[in-house]
Amino acid sequence: MSDTALTAARRLLPSRGSRGGRRPLHDRRSGLLTILMWTCGLYFLFPLVWLVISSTKSNTDLFTTFGLWFGHRFSLWENLVDVFTSQDGIFLRWLGNTALYAGAGAVGAAALATLAGYAFAKYDFPGGKILFSVTLGAIMIPLTALAIPTYLLFSKAGITNSPWSVILPSMVSPFGVYLMRVYASDAIPDTLIEAARVDGAGEFRTFWRVGLRLLAPGIVTVFLFSLVATWNNYFLPLVMLNSSTMYPITVGLAQEQAASAAGGGAQILFSTVITGSFVSVVPLIVSFLYLQRYWQTGLATGGVKG
């Protein structure tokens, strides 16, 4: 990736000395622009409002009452019971699988990216530049082009339909390495490393004691978006897994959606699919609101718009 993109990403990272409160000289707020923007905002809210309202409706009310208002009965509780008990409570298992795949994948990705990014930023070693440009080039490799051959290789190794088949590919994050390099070169002063060396600390001790502490915000950022990328991934688990007890929530919901559409709601109720979607979104939105700072500053990964 070019230098221009490099500076762009650098701007996305949480910086310590960012421009503070810019206050206008006088109130410049515009009523027209405010109205226009909030009208646009409704568009982004509309499907979510519909989802919340619909998950309080029984399957019959879904069909007989207006979509953007509540039904005759408030059936959220019944729907939740349906979600968690249908197919022997497999929904909870899907949530657990998702947490496992996303958690393990993100820990792995963050650890690998932190080590590599630190080395690229703070060591001038033979071959380092070439290795880094190889990593940058890999950002553009579409992950979906890899899922099919990876599946074939995994099936030869006998690890398809196992957690590893989803976790291992999720641990590679070239963009994470790139972000960590950018972050490390700003966050860790060279003099600090030199001082540690003078004190007789070994390279790993220096990294452990000095580097990790200063890199913490960057690590959280890389961890978070690896987590979200794996959490949201549909293609990879769809390819890798074939028993429904192994599914993450995305593949499970898609399967329920297909079953309800095929059976006209006979096997699985539409209300169950909708409430299931609602339940699966809640932890993401809550974590999003809590960890906004990291999301906003680090979210440039996108490559995995899975």
Add this chain to the structure above:
Amino acid sequence: MTSVTVADVSARGSTHRAKRTITAGKRKQHLAAYLFVVPFFVVFLAMLIVPLAYSGYLSLFATRIVGGVSFVGFDNYMKAFRDPAFFAGLSRVALVLGVQVPIMLGLALFFALALDSGRVRGSKALRLLIFVPHAVPGVVATLMWGYLYGQDFGPIAQFFRTIGLPAPNLLAEGTVLGSIMNIVTWEFVGYNMIIMYSALRAIPTEMYEAAEIDGAGQWRVAWSIKIPAIRPAILLTVIFSVIGSFQLFNEPSLLHNIAPNAINDAFTPNYYAFNLAFISLNINYASAIAFLLGITIMILSYVVQLSTQKREVRR
């Protein structure tokens, strides 16, 4: 151990003396650096390079009825170039790239500029609101919109029926691509907006305060100062959009479940590769399609980068 410390101290002291003593200390640092990058590159090699090479390798073979698997050179690629289904998929993706991406990025830029201008009330809440769809998995987003478009209990159809008009079929063959474009826009406007917005916040205020005092309007400031200043961020969003558009899979795959007649097996190249591999079990041809897709994306991303760089040189 002492020699290491001495070498390091001298490295900090004067440079020409450090050059002479590139000995144990430096070597130890190089070793440490390699140990730091090795874990990543082992996984990188195993999960990225090997599958990529394997995909290229597989694409050179074909399963024949007589004789089983045999080497066929570039036959699969030749087949792809003459495959109308593949091209139909590619042209759909090109349409997304030509229509949806400019709309999405235009909206994102407009929102980012509006929020940065400080002229919108409740801008912090609004920023969150526009960005929230990014927290929704693509599968759930498609699922929701699929039901919203639907004839049975979709509020859009309900609305049309209430005012006495026939409800438009948003999941028909001719309309479904537009419906997909809307889903992708909904999902990614906020994401692109945040990239641009963060870049806008990083522009030093002095750059445009003078212009504002001189009486330049907001549009003029945005066009002549702000947009040029955040060109790298815009470039990043363009590249990500190219990569994302070519990989479209979730939306057609899930909408296929509720509108099987509107979405065929080759609706997008990626969906085609998946169906070839897992429904038709034609692994070799699927690999060729996936490989072609990968190459196309990489070339396009480079073209985007080069074209903007050239413009910068000319200035």
